[in-house]
Amino acid sequence: MKNDEILPTGKLDCDNVIKIILDALNGVCYEDDAQICNLKFEKHYSNLPSVLVEISEIETNRKLFKFEEFLD
Secondary structure, three states, rough: OOOHHOOOOOOHOOOHHHHHHHHHOOOOOOOOOOHHHOOOOOOOOOOOOOOOOOOOOOOOOOOOHHHHHHHO
16 A cells, blocks of 8 residues: 555644744745735645645735734
């Protein structure tokens, strides 16, 4: 059976992995991880343990606002 045929449903939890990566990139790739509006996470078995992070700016005509401004 090939590695990509079985999904790894055990540890590590995806939310914990995501939190570590987002926190590590604060101030490096963005000012604060609160700026992130879109996120995709996949977990696979591999012979080479690794993490692949791809960051791109969302091109939009939509107005960006802070949540605090929305409450006013």
